[in-house]
Each structure stands twice: as structure tokens, then as C-alpha cells.
Amino acid sequence: MKPAFERILLATEHTEFDVGAERVAFALSKHCGLPLDGVFPMRSNPEYEIEAPQLVVKAEREAAAKIAQICAAAESQGVELNVSARRGEMRYREVVEEATRLHSDIIVVRRRGKRGFLAQLMIGEMVSKIVGHAPCSVLTVPRAAQMWQRGILVAVDGAPSAANSVKLAIQIAATCGLPLTVLSVAALDFAPQRAEAESIVAHHLATIQAAGLQGSGMVRTGKAFEQIVQGAQAAGADLIVVGRQSDGGIVKAMLGGTAQKVIGLAEMPVLVVRN
Structure with missing residues (x-):
């Protein structure tokens, strides 16, 4: 690899x-x-x-x-x-x-x-x-953070660019010998939203397994940035991987996007993947 x-x-x-x-x-x-x-x-x-x-x-x-x-x-x-x-x-x-x-x-x-x-x-x-x-x-x-040693959480949504985040997370997990968790967040706790999030997780878990790794999946409900950080804590991960979204040339990570809020809230390293 x-x-x-x-x-x-x-x-x-x-x-x-x-x-x-x-x-x-x-x-x-x-x-x-x-x-x-x-x-x-x-x-x-x-x-x-x-x-x-x-x-x-x-x-x-x-x-x-x-x-x-x-x-x-x-x-x-x-x-x-x-x-x-x-x-x-x-x-x-x-x-x-x-x-x-x-x-x-x-x-x-x-x-x-x-x-x-x-x-x-x-x-x-x-x-x-x-x-x-x-x-x-x-x-x-963050100032007190260390190199990851316990696990990696990659946050994904339905965008095609999420595959880039998963690919890089797979490479890190493989070289570090660490467990990998895939998380998707449903904004509302309604069946259609949860089903969509579960489908997204299943898709990326298949990619992880095809790479020869064992991954685990997680679906949470609520504000994406809060659930990503809480999900990492629940999974025992000490590295979060998120995508850098762009929309018409305006990078959302700059002004209040999910990536920025995850960075601000997490007390562990956050890897923002260029899509």
C-alpha cells in the first residue's frame, strides 16, 4: 500500500x-x-x-x-x-x-x-x-496533543469527495496498525435520514474491507461537528479525519464550516483532507 x-x-x-x-x-x-x-x-x-x-x-x-x-x-x-x-x-x-x-x-x-x-x-x-x-x-x-496511538475516526457524508478522506484514513490506519471507524451524522433522528447515513457508512466500510482492513461503523444524530468529536471519543480514537468542503470556489472550512468547528472543539489532532 x-x-x-x-x-x-x-x-x-x-x-x-x-x-x-x-x-x-x-x-x-x-x-x-x-x-x-x-x-x-x-x-x-x-x-x-x-x-x-x-x-x-x-x-x-x-x-x-x-x-x-x-x-x-x-x-x-x-x-x-x-x-x-x-x-x-x-x-x-x-x-x-x-x-x-x-x-x-x-x-x-x-x-x-x-x-x-x-x-x-x-x-x-x-x-x-x-x-x-x-x-x-x-x-x-492542539498544544497538549500527541501522535495518535489508539484509533482513527473518519467522518463522511454523501459527497463523492468523502472517498478521498476514507482512502487517506485507510493508508494511515494500515501503516500505524490502528483500528478505523467510519462515522456519518444524520441531522435529524428520522428513519429516512438514519437510513441514508447507514447506507453511506456501509459503502465506505466495504472500501475499507476491500483494502484488507477491519473497520467499524457508527451513525449518530445531531449537529455534525459535535457528533464527530463525541463519536471519536466514544470510539477511543485519537485522530479525526474530515474532508475540506468547497462550494463554487468558496472553502467552507474557512468560515464556520464543520471542519473548522471540529478543529476548534477536538482535543486531538484533526486531519483536514483536501478534496
């Missing part, structure tokens, strides 16, 4: 909020036997550089020191890490462009920086935009 990932990119500013992403990226790199790419995004603009060159120099020195710390931490874990610092007006764009340049197939990033006054379910603006614009799948990691 093809490996789940072949080129991993860690996006970090090496703050207290990035420690989970760094921990999981190192573990994933070691597990896959791959070197790790890194990108350190820095906010800057031409006016700032002209008017305050001394501050630019200071920022670059601080970034260099942080990058050295990250590389030392990776080396202590036996991970080969190459970090590039990129400057631009929008940090998310630097991350996305680096992933494009490197042909990365996964970006590992924190869930959020400092929490704003809005909301348990909010994720950081930079992270939201990375999820929405990335050319590949994005793994968001």
Missing part, C-alpha cells in the same frame, strides 16, 4: 502554542522514516522594512534563534529538519506557497495562537486560512 505521506511540512513560529504541532510532526517524521521540512512564517511589508530597518534586523535574529532551537529539538529526537524562514504581509500565504514549492502532501500546524474573546470553537485566523488555501491536507494539532 502507498504510504500515507511522502513529504511533511511543519509550519511553526516556535511559540508555546506550537509545541503540539512540533511534537507530532517529529513523531510523524520518525514513524514514516522521512526528513521533515519546516517553514517559519514572518509578517513583514516593504513600508515596515524601510521605516524600521532595525526592527527587521531584530526580528530576523529572533527568528534565527528560534529556528536553531527547533532544529536542535528535532535532532535530539533523531529527526532531520530543514527550516526555511519566509517573510510576507500574510503569514498563511507564506506557508501555502512553501507547501506548493516543496510539493508537500501534508502541513502540520498548531490549532490556534492566543485565544480571542470569541469562542471556544474559533481557530486561529492564520490556521483557518492555511486550511482553506493549502494545496494539500492539513493536520491541526
Whole structure:
């Protein structure tokens, strides 16, 4: 079976909020036997550089020191890490462009920086935009999260693109030797909706079994993002896989979509699969 990932990119500013992403990226790199790419995004603009060159120099020195710390931490874990610092007006764009340049197939990033006054379910603006614009799948990691060791839950609906999420979940489950659960959520507890969800689960379970794995199915009723997180907890999973939906070029994961809410609520890594 093809490996789940072949080129991993860690996006970090090496703050207290990035420690989970760094921990999981190192573990994933070691597990896959791959070197790790890194990108350190820095906010800057031409006016700032002209008017305050001394501050630019200071920022670059601080970034260099942080990058050295990250590389030392990776080396202590036996991970080969190459970090590039990129400057631009929008940090998310630097991350996305680096992933494009490197042909990365996964970006590992924190869930959020400092929490704003809005909301348990909010994720950081930079992270939201990375999820929405990335050319590949994005793994968001809370500060305290670890590399998955217990199980994987993949959330699916009736969209054809759900097959991409299931395919990647199968690859991860196979390489990690972990149980895989397929979940579909019915918005209402009525027979037709539950029957549709059960049919969706059965379809994807057949795909899992055809790949030589044993999977389990689950149907829950209610708000999708709440039921996905609760379903993962019930299944004993410590990785959630969801799809990144798009509609007419507008990525729903950016503004209140199910993926964003799952990321904000879950205390485990969430893999958002590019469809």
C-alpha cells in the first residue's frame, strides 16, 4: 500500500502554542522514516522594512534563534529538519506557497495562537486560512496533543469527495496498525435520514474491507461537528479525519464550516483532507 505521506511540512513560529504541532510532526517524521521540512512564517511589508530597518534586523535574529532551537529539538529526537524562514504581509500565504514549492502532501500546524474573546470553537485566523488555501491536507494539532496511538475516526457524508478522506484514513490506519471507524451524522433522528447515513457508512466500510482492513461503523444524530468529536471519543480514537468542503470556489472550512468547528472543539489532532 502507498504510504500515507511522502513529504511533511511543519509550519511553526516556535511559540508555546506550537509545541503540539512540533511534537507530532517529529513523531510523524520518525514513524514514516522521512526528513521533515519546516517553514517559519514572518509578517513583514516593504513600508515596515524601510521605516524600521532595525526592527527587521531584530526580528530576523529572533527568528534565527528560534529556528536553531527547533532544529536542535528535532535532532535530539533523531529527526532531520530543514527550516526555511519566509517573510510576507500574510503569514498563511507564506506557508501555502512553501507547501506548493516543496510539493508537500501534508502541513502540520498548531490549532490556534492566543485565544480571542470569541469562542471556544474559533481557530486561529492564520490556521483557518492555511486550511482553506493549502494545496494539500492539513493536520491541526492542539498544544497538549500527541501522535495518535489508539484509533482513527473518519467522518463522511454523501459527497463523492468523502472517498478521498476514507482512502487517506485507510493508508494511515494500515501503516500505524490502528483500528478505523467510519462515522456519518444524520441531522435529524428520522428513519429516512438514519437510513441514508447507514447506507453511506456501509459503502465506505466495504472500501475499507476491500483494502484488507477491519473497520467499524457508527451513525449518530445531531449537529455534525459535535457528533464527530463525541463519536471519536466514544470510539477511543485519537485522530479525526474530515474532508475540506468547497462550494463554487468558496472553502467552507474557512468560515464556520464543520471542519473548522471540529478543529476548534477536538482535543486531538484533526486531519483536514483536501478534496
